[in-house]
Amino acid sequence: MSITVLKAGLQTTLQGAPFAGHRHIGMPAAGAADCVSLALANFLVGKSLDAVAIEITLTDTLFQINEPCSIAVIGAAEYVRINGRDRPQHQTLKIKAGDQLDIGPSRPGCRTYVAISTEIDADRLLGGQSTYLTAGLGGFHGRALRKDDAILFTPDSLVTDLERTTPENLRPHFNDDHVLRFIPGPEAANAHAEVLDGLCLSSYTVGARANRMGLALEGSPLVASDSSNMPSAAVFPGTIQLPPSGQPYLLGPDAQTTGGYPRIAQVIRADRHLIGQLSSGARIQFVQTTTERATEIYREKLSLLSTWLGQIKLW
Amino acid sequence: MVDDEPAIHACDDWISITLPNWEAVLAAQIAFSTDSRWIEIVPGLDSIAVQFDPALVSPDDAVNMVRYQLDPAAPLPKDFHNLITIPVCYDEELAPDLDYVAGKLEIAVETLPSWHASRPQRVAMLGFMPGFAYLESMESCPAIGRLENPRQLVKAGSIGIIGRQSCIYSFDSPGGWPIIGRTPVRLFDPSRNQPTLLSPGDSVRFEPISKDAFDNWPLEANK
Secondary structure, three states, rough: OEEEEEEEEOOOEEOOOOOOOOOHHHOOOOOOHHHHHHHHHHOOOOOOOOOOOEEEEOOOEEEEEEOOOOEEEEEEEEOEEEEOOEOOOOOOOOOOOOOOEEEOEEEOOOOOEEEOOOOOOEEOOOOOOOEEEHHOOOEEOOOOOOOOEEEEEEEOOOOOOOEEEEHHHHOOOOOEEEEEEEEEEOOOOOOOOHHHHHHOOOOEEEEEEEOEEEEEEEHHHHHHOOOOOOOOOOOOOOOEEEOOOOOOOEEOOOOOOOOOOOOOEEEEEEHHHHHHHHHOOOOHHHHHHHHHHHHHHHHHHHHHHHHHHHHOOOO | OOHHHHHHEOOOOOEEOEEEEOOHHHHHHHHHOOOOOOOOOOOOOOEEEEOOOOOOOOOHHHHHHHHOOOOOOOOOOOOOOOOOOOOOOOOOOOOOOOOHHHHHHHHOHHHHHHHHHHHEEEEEEOOOOOOOOEEEEEEOOOOOOOOOOOOEEOOOOOEEEOOOOEOOOOOOOEEEOEEEEEOOOOOOOOOOOOOOOOOOOOOOEEEEEOOOHHHHOHHHHHH
């Protein structure tokens, strides 16, 4: 019972729910970088919304699926083909044994999720199965997939009769211009007064250093205060740090648990799934909001998604 | 008493609390850990952060929960720590920055292992990566800066030092601390009941071992 990787792409990993409750021992969240696309894909194949799926980054990939099952594809991929024929995203797709699944490059956006109706056999630790690449833990032996790897899955419930199509109004639109809303971070008060104004007034471009740990942003540099003596303090996915260079660094799902640069801002939870779709060259406009408004936005987003997906958590 | 009020800063799903020292951080961590509404409780060196689910708890309520649960008058826990001995090989092959650090300390390179091993250390916090430990020595020490150019690869087990603080890298990773030795023991093993070797508050003693002992360190000794 397996899926054979014929073309692995730039960074293809098994990702589902993040690790939770272990940041105090240094274990980052990991998990799907775009949890909304993951949830929508899993729902189309009848899986729990945060079940482990295949996360594909930027370049095209090719898989051979060796058993009949259902799959669903949601994300930035330009096309989805089964045995060379174009197939749509956002609906349950039936697979026959030996079918070849071809996922196109991300245009625009960054990541695509392939959900499978069966239970993917991923390494388990600390209550999770997602891949944490830096320490080589979880997922497929803690690493990105390579050509000829076989992703194993359990044979039960291979075929379901489920046929679902994501409602139009819930389909994510991918583009390379993003608005991310933020709350001032703990060190914003100590930072130069114009730092947050600068963050909002400048438009930032995601630099070449962009991965699951974080994204270096490029724009008009902000005035960094001396942080050489800042004691290490907690950071989270979505934290915006200000290193001495003055170019902000936006932390991603694999962000380390603590850091020594001023935490000038925090992207709100409701917008954090968008970070997973940022790739080098994407433009970001930051907008400041309040904790009250952020909570409203988060609850509104959950309520909209739950009309289709039922109870959902974002991370 | 206003000066003793910890600084509390709320983001939309986490709150940072600045505290006077790591002992107070540890006391706060123990206090917060009884409330399951905190999804994450993340100690820093002089601060702690708690994360919550804003679908269930509003940031204002979360701040009130923090104020209620933080008791600055609570006595610090005393008997919570273990004494853990960590074997370290200070061989230059594993310790690229011996000369740099000995220079900063103005001591001979040969005496650096015994100097480092004689200093009692406490685990101040875990963070950065799974099992990565920040240690603090009680004794004063000249400042030793981080490397100007961080390394792309620091091997797992490497011991770094920047003055009163030492650290132990738990996995291969990039890093900017000057490296003076390496331990063969595993800092993080998810198959163990307690995945991390060290916990905040633990006392650590470094025990110098030879390169030969390092190379032949039995894997089962990690268990």
